[in-house]
Amino acid sequence: MNEIKIFSPATVANVACGFDVLGFALKEVGDTMYVRKSDKRGINITQIEGFNLSKNTFENVAGVSALAMLESLDINHGFDIRIDKKIKPGSGIGSSSASAAGSVFAMNELLNRPFSKDKLVEFAMKGEAVASQSEHADNVAPAIYGGITFVKSTDPLEILPLPVPEALFAVIIHPLIEVKTSESRALLPSSVDLSLAVQHSANLGGLVHALHTNNYELIRSSLNDLLIEPHRAKLIPYFSQIKSTMLKSGALGCGISGSGPSVFALCNGEDIAERILENLTKDLSNASFEFDVYSSSINNRGIIIL
Amino acid sequence: MNEIKIFSPATVANVACGFDVLGFALKEVGDTMYVRKSDKRGINITQIEGFNLSKNTFENVAGVSALAMLESLDINHGFDIRIDKKIKPGSGIGSSSASAAGSVFAMNELLNRPFSKDKLVEFAMKGEAVASQSEHADNVAPAIYGGITFVKSTDPLEILPLPVPEALFAVIIHPLIEVKTSESRALLPSSVDLSLAVQHSANLGGLVHALHTNNYELIRSSLNDLLIEPHRAKLIPYFSQIKSTMLKSGALGCGISGSGPSVFALCNGEDIAERILENLTKDLSNASFEFDVYSSSINNRGIIIL
Numbered sequence: 001m002n003e004i005k006i007f008s009p010a011t012v013a014n015v016a017c018g019f020d021v022l023g024f025a026l027k028e029v030g031d032t033m034y035v036r037k038s039d040k041r042g043i044n045i046t047q048i049e050g051f052n053l054s055k056n057t058f059e060n061v062a063g064v065s066a067l068a069m070l071e072s073l074d075i076n077h078g079f080d081i082r083i084d085k086k087i088k089p090g091s092g093i094g095s096s097s098a099s100a101a102g103s104v105f106a107m108n109e110l111l112n113r114p115f116s117k118d119k120l121v122e123f124a125m126k127g128e129a130v131a132s133q134s135e136h137a138d139n140v141a142p143a144i145y146g147g148i149t150f151v152k153s154t155d156p157l158e159i160l161p162l163p164v165p166e167a168l169f170a171v172i173i174h175p176l177i178e179v180k181t182s183e184s185r186a187l188l189p190s191s192v193d194l195s196l197a198v199q200h201s202a203n204l205g206g207l208v209h210a211l212h213t214n215n216y217e218l219i220r221s222s223l224n225d226l227l228i229e230p231h232r233a234k235l236i237p238y239f240s241q242i243k244s245t246m247l248k249s250g251a252l253g254c255g256i257s258g259s260g261p262s263v264f265a266l267c268n269g270e271d272i273a274e275r276i277l278e279n280l281t282k283d284l285s286n287a288s289f290e291f292d293v294y295s296s297s298i299n300n301r302g303i304i305i306l
Numbered sequence: 307m308n309e310i311k312i313f314s315p316a317t318v319a320n321v322a323c324g325f326d327v328l329g330f331a332l333k334e335v336g337d338t339m340y341v342r343k344s345d346k347r348g349i350n351i352t353q354i355e356g357f358n359l360s361k362n363t364f365e366n367v368a369g370v371s372a373l374a375m376l377e378s379l380d381i382n383h384g385f386d387i388r389i390d391k392k393i394k395p396g397s398g399i400g401s402s403s404a405s406a407a408g409s410v411f412a413m414n415e416l417l418n419r420p421f422s423k424d425k426l427v428e429f430a431m432k433g434e435a436v437a438s439q440s441e442h443a444d445n446v447a448p449a450i451y452g453g454i455t456f457v458k459s460t461d462p463l464e465i466l467p468l469p470v471p472e473a474l475f476a477v478i479i480h481p482l483i484e485v486k487t488s489e490s491r492a493l494l495p496s497s498v499d500l501s502l503a504v505q506h507s508a509n510l511g512g513l514v515h516a517l518h519t520n521n522y523e524l525i526r527s528s529l530n531d532l533l534i535e536p537h538r539a540k541l542i543p544y545f546s547q548i549k550s551t552m553l554k555s556g557a558l559g560c561g562i563s564g565s566g567p568s569v570f571a572l573c574n575g576e577d578i579a580e581r582i583l584e585n586l587t588k589d590l591s592n593a594s595f596e597f598d599v600y601s602s603s604i605n606n607r608g609i610i611i612l
Binding site for chain 1 (some may be wrong): 323324325327328456457458459464466468494495496497498499500502503504506507508509510511512513514515516524527528533
């Protein structure tokens with residue numbers, strides 16, 4: 001096999017009660033990428049459609065993760081990468097992670113899988129760092145593993161794939177505004193009250209237990225962001241309206257996707273997802289910004305070969 | 307049935323990564339209690355053996371929890387309670403909880419179980435509050451439920467019994483010194499770094515996942531107390547020596563039991579528990595304090611009728 005076409009999914013990180021550790025992959029939203037072996041050594045980003053991003057290998061997240069993998073290989077050829085980008089950069093649903101994870105996943109397939117999933121995550125984190133100025137795995141892990149992933153630690157890397165209840169659906173609303181990651185990071189508190197830290201840990205532990213026991217009501221009582229949302233919500237116009245609409249429409253819980261501006265909801269079943277979509281569209285019809293909304297089941301496979 | 311004899315177990319709260327939410331019950335250590343219906347209304351503590359504790363119903367934790375239950379009942383008789391106390395008060399392994407939980411468990415049995423386990427925990431929390439000045443459930447929940455319990459919330463009460471890997475063993479060392487709960491509480495930090503709160507949540511989530519997946523290595527990497535131990539360790543003489551001996555002897559993890567001074571370890575199998583016991587006895591042979599050490603499997607049944 002010399003050429004491969006893949007789908008690399010959008011991902012939701014943080015997931016309300018899992019700041020910096022939880023993420024899940026979407027089934028219906030993602031980029032298409034084409035990777036082929038090239039006689040020329042190194043990594044060549046040949047084409048990017050959809051958005052205006054640098055094709056300089058050393059500046060592009062897909063290029064940087066690919067280079068990280070290349071350093072671990074002793075081969076006399078290179079790779080050409082073409083990206084059909086559908087996830088808007090800066091939307092908060094893992095646009096850079098999809099590219100960073102996609103290139104290394106595809107290269108690994110073309111090379112007959114010399115690397116484990118964990119190793120792919122490590123390479124992808126190097127690419128991710130170009131976009132977010134720090135190596136984190138809460139988006140690249142679900143892109144590569146699929147499902148809901150819990151990154152217990154990045155050093156050493158400990159990724160725990162969590163069970164996904166069958167009827168779990170996600171809804172995403174993406175307000176078409178720009179939120180700078182640096183601005184979003186600056187709003188993080190440096191410390192939190194001990195009692196809040198304890199409640200936060202209880203919510204994360206509760207969600208892990210809920211996923212293992214298929215307990216939707218416990219998912220509901222666990223999906224609360226006590227640490228970050230109170231500080232970052234102000235970046236997202238109509239956040240309380242969005243949240244209120246999602247919850248009254250039957251969402252199990254909702255929160256800021258990654259560092260925003262997208263907002264996600266999780267719900268039990270496609271019917272409720274559709275109802276949330278409809279009500280969001282209705283309730284925000286007079287909003288002063290444009291937005292995309294969509295629903296998706298959870299993508300249990302991660303990146304797939306097309 | 308007019309009279310009942312029960313075993314009410316000692317319990318370890320906090321469990322390193324579960325400050326204020328986790329607890330487990332011991333099989334080999336606990337109090338014996340005798341409760342019988344009495345023609346006289348109200349609660350009468352008839353006898354307490356082992357330690358010098360108040361027999362005044364309104365000051366005794368077993369009395370106060372029993373009174374809380376009595377308020378929810380419309381009956382024309384009362385109960386006599388006799389306690390054969392084996393868990394030393396102030397040892398940090400749930401001495402007051404064993405009494406508070408034992409009285410209401412026994413009364414519920416004598417009345418043919420009108421109350422759920424959750425309701426018993428609520429009554430027991432009222433008794434517990436006499437000893438610790440606050441209503442908490444991390445000791446009474448495992449006493450009543452058995453096994454390892456995760457108190458996700460006390461208001462509303464959400465108790466999640468966690469799966470217990472079969473070979474899990476506990477070792478307890480109880481330095482015979484007094485640690486005042488008030489002193490121990492005063493050492494708690496009011497706030498913690500955000501990054502520490504995140505790591506703490508990851509450890510708790512990791513332990514919950516580990517128990518569901520029978521993953522001993524993940525139990526090992528999760529049993530870390532980042533929040534409390536750095537502040538409270540100074541209360542316990544030779545703490546770092548105790549911890550070092552436990553870990554080098556093969557413990558999966560260890561930490562302060564409740565608010566101390568007892569220290570617990572969890573390990574995989576009775577052999578390792580015995581090795582930890584031996585090494586503790588050896589390494590602390592020149593210590594300036596006396597101590598009790600013992601090992602126990604996890605008590606999966608909680609309070610039992612003898």
